[in-house]
Amino acid sequence: MIQSLRGMRDIAGREARIFQWIEERARYFFELYGYREIKLPVMERTELFSRGIGDESDIVQKEMYTFEDRKGRSVTLRPEGTAGVVRHYIENGFDKRDPLKKFYYSGAMFRYERPQKGRYRQFYQFGVEAFGMESPLIDADTIAMLVDYFRDIGIESPLVKVNNIGCPGCRPDYNRALQGYLRNHEERLCPDCRKRIETNPLRVLDCKRESCRKVVADSPDIADFLCDSCRSYDEEFQKLLSARKIPFERDRFLVRGLDYYVKTVFEIHGGEGAQNALMGGGRYDGLVEALGGQPVPGFGFAIGVDRLASLLMETSLFEDDPGKLFMVWNLEEQALLLEKCDILRKCGVSVDFLPDKRSFSNQLKYAHRQGYRHVVILGEEEALSEQIHLKNMETGDETYVSPYDIIEHLI
RNA sequence: GUGGGUGUAGCUCAGCUGGUAGAGCAACGGAUUGUGGCUCCGUUGGUCGUGGGUUCAAGUCCCAUCAUCCACCCCA
Incomplete structure (x- = not known):
């Protein structure tokens, strides 16, 4: 038997629906806050990541899927999304002529790590990046967006941790201390x-x-070492979060793994196990320059979709699907079955049936086991009528309704 | 990359100091060829993760390997 690769998994059934929902709502909120979608390649030149993430980082040192292509160039499956967005930004010259940009992206990332709870070799992230804006307003507004989003999808009390890790001006002082x-x-x-x-x-x-x-x-405490600029930035940032009524706590031990971060860093936690950070992000004012562009400030975050999904799997979200119909049929003329299904589907209802002839009893048994709440009975009698013979599987009630108001009866 | 746990039917698991594989649930069929759930009867399904070794004999012991889970490193 051929198995999937280590750390790679199939997302199917209810989990796939949850993934879809998580992403749909994220898109809604990102657009609402002025971010626009960018679809990026899944593979880039290795150099983009080694320069962007940092040559000495663990990600670059031992976690990348790096290959040679057929011309001998070193290419890498993206281990994160930010570097690709920055590449796009510089490649299009935005840093020189049109620096204010807000992007969001979504997709699979790859890291060659040992899998464990909430961690896979192919995992899904979406994130946003805001360029050219160096103001606590963008930091606070984006975190507020995240909290609204988490609450919307049903994460009751997201734990927001923030910190300010200084800038190249003041962090060296702190590092020495x-x-x-x-x-x-x-x-x-x-x-x-x-x-x-x-x-x-x-x-x-x-x-x-x-x-x-x-x-x-x-x-x-780093707070005692921040330069005037970082200190006032952080004060204003926290003031804005409070004014926006975002519950957060300052965690002075929060430092982020990627070395391009400056000033604001933050994480949101939830769920069980060691891998409970749902997302992480911060400010990266030096990154665009490090990748060969003009010095342009940036701010962004990435959300781990797998971890969010596993949290929502514990809830009752999408546990049932009341809106779908199952056809229990027995007809000489099979084309009539397709005709009836077509009518119902044009009315916006999801309809399914078994394509082989079985007894009513058998089909009902099947429908029951599959968890259908409603079935349509379609025999020779019903074939002659415009009305739909609808049966409620929970109450056993049967009614005849017009296909055009069938949706009313499915709730 | 490091440490530990686990791999037996579709699922959850039993299988004693080695003697030739079992239960529950599920699936499928029937009792019920125009009515499901409850009940009853029956059926299917396993090269015991894989490869090698020890033995008259291995699901059981040994080695290797793969997968998976948990933790570390690191990160989403």
């Missing part, structure tokens, strides 16, 4: 974090180990 503090407590840190003291001290802040978290609890 943090390094100094961590060196003094090095013996209490895990081996990974000991290395991080030199390579990326910020990452020690979000280590999951109990011992490291104790050390970090008394570490210097």
